Amino acid sequence: MTSSHGRGLLHLAAAIDQEAAYDVGSYVESARLAERGGLDFVTLGDTFTRPGPDALAVLSGVAPATDRIGLVPTVTTTHTEPFHVQAAVATLDWVSRGRAGWRIDVSTTEGEARLFGRRHAAPADELWREAGEVADVAAQLWDSWEDDAEIRDLATGRFIDRDKLHYVDFTGSAFSVKGPSIVPRPPQGHPVRVADATEGHARRTAARYADVVLVRASSAAQAAAVREQLRGSAQEFGRDPDSLRVFASLLVDLGDGEHAAEPGHGGGGPRQTVQGPLYRGGPVDLAELIATWHTNGIVDGFHLTPTEPRRDLERLVNGTVALLQHRGLFRTFYPGSTLREHLGLARPANQYAVTGGAS
Template sequence: MSALFLGIETPGTGTHPASWRRPDSRAEDLFTAKYWTEVVTTAETLGFDAVFLPDSFALQEGGPEVVRGRLDAVAVAARTAPLTRRIGLVPQVPVTHTEPFHVSKAIAALDFASLGRAGWEVTVSTRDTEAAAFGRKEIQDAAALWHEADEAVEVVTRLWDSWEDDAEIRDVPTGRFIDRDRLHYIDFEGDNFSVKGPAITPRSPQGQPIVTVRADDPSSNGIAVHRADLIRITAPDLATAATHRFALRAALADTGRDPDAVRVLLDLPVHLADSIAGALADVAELDRWAAGIGQRAAAGTDRSAAGVSAVELRHVGTVIELDHLLGEIARSGIDGVVLRPLALHATLSALTAHRAPTATSAAQLTLRDRLGLPRPVSRYAAGAAL
């Protein structure tokens, strides 16, 4: 991939728990379709390659002064799909309380709706409240959660492959819509799932939508190395990020995967303003508001609250300085960046004011095309490599 892949994560009004209090937050529109379609179309106009849509089965932590509630990420992505042409749509879908058959169908449907621009970020459910919301099992430890997630990804990807590309024949003279010989049982038996298949959704435009995993800890690192097309990382500086990417590529090679067939993206929390002083003052004000509602500790430790770890590289400053930093990141060998705005609309407004709109190519590229990744052949097709 020659150019730095650029994504943006869109967590409501921003990753900072007090971001909704800014007058430009548009918090009053947060649960409307217009809010999300404008966010995603603006990101596309600004040239972002993908938008990452967070989701969870839990309410955001904090008191009533914190934004509470969220819309379904897959539904948001599906709503924005027909209004966009080039940007990748990557919703989070937790697997702990979700059947992989449902995940497979939802993401494949999104790939159809977006003409091949769908991805899936794999997440797990770690809270008692999430387990209680479903009532089917108790909370699990990290190792059990990610072992289950590993099996879930295996089931989902097998289901995506269970229809060969040419399974739809639509043969009017014989009255056959599909060739049953090109539909396949997946016959998966694991510790958590027993799924026969095949899928009920035909093979989607990308064949396999892009699978994303955050490599946050040893438990998620393993599934990232074995299953992900995109691996998201955090780091306190560029040298550490480059070292982490090198280690991941070595681990990929050790498992028999081609390291060049996986992209490593660095998460970068940002806040943008017209000057460094202005950006710093904005963040200080957000922190004061957060401290007033008892969230200051969360601002340094909880990704789901402020989203900025005390050891996480971040940029608070101007767009010009951000461009310089992105250049340094590209030269470090990192494949791409996911911006995580502390205040979403402040970041989008600053970028809009300083960057010309990106011309939309007439060619329809899939997310795999944009990442420079090949379209895989169904593992069940005759002659496919096992």
């Protein structure tokens, strides 16, 4: 598959958050629309302070109603049990047949801490260090079953080859996990890990563990600088920087139909607002902005959050994406079936099977 750095494949993703929507049908509708446009994945946010359904559970319901699009819920690593988190994400990968991602986040407020009563709020840099440990142990637990650990031999009654199950025995700063997982190795090996690295605290964790990094940047120069920093850090951690996908994260308001973008929103880039970088204008100028940033190697893709979910996602798919497809800049069909394939990322080798780690 073509390398996706520089001027390779363009990647697109969209948020399908809807305020206080409890009907899974509305999320299915949005995910299907994004899938019709060939988007790599959709995200669904979640926090302990937001009223609304559990993002991971909602996307597990969306999975059987979609075929190709990646499904990426936010699951915080603060106040949650790493063993449960990895098992839930692995289950989403099985339910979706290899289309799961996991947007890693932390919970920084005292109000969120009080919901659990186990500990007080901690500084962001400490929580992101912990998030890195959770990402690390999750990968080890996903690998704790080798791909062919299941035998399912009815004649002998053997379900598992015990030699192909591995104990993890991980001790982090705030938790310890033995393993093995209760869920067999996911179809993708490791579901795709996504992190927002706009804030400096998250950057080292994102560079070390994330497959996709989101950056809320209001200028091409800012996005390019963060991408370069992330790629450099990834290399320091022994990773191939070309295995990192850096997406510009933008709010999009396409309510102006075909009108040109407002000054400061169009070709010159989005405008910084309290909510984050915002593009306001028509689908045509948004396509131009995306094409320009990607062609110039500023970012590998875009994560777009509609300000008006139904209206803007429809205009995004039928307008902006259609224009990018027409120009040959974005796919018209999915060449593969897993989220890793959409992103041009290899399926990771099992660390235990490769090294013959002690079981």
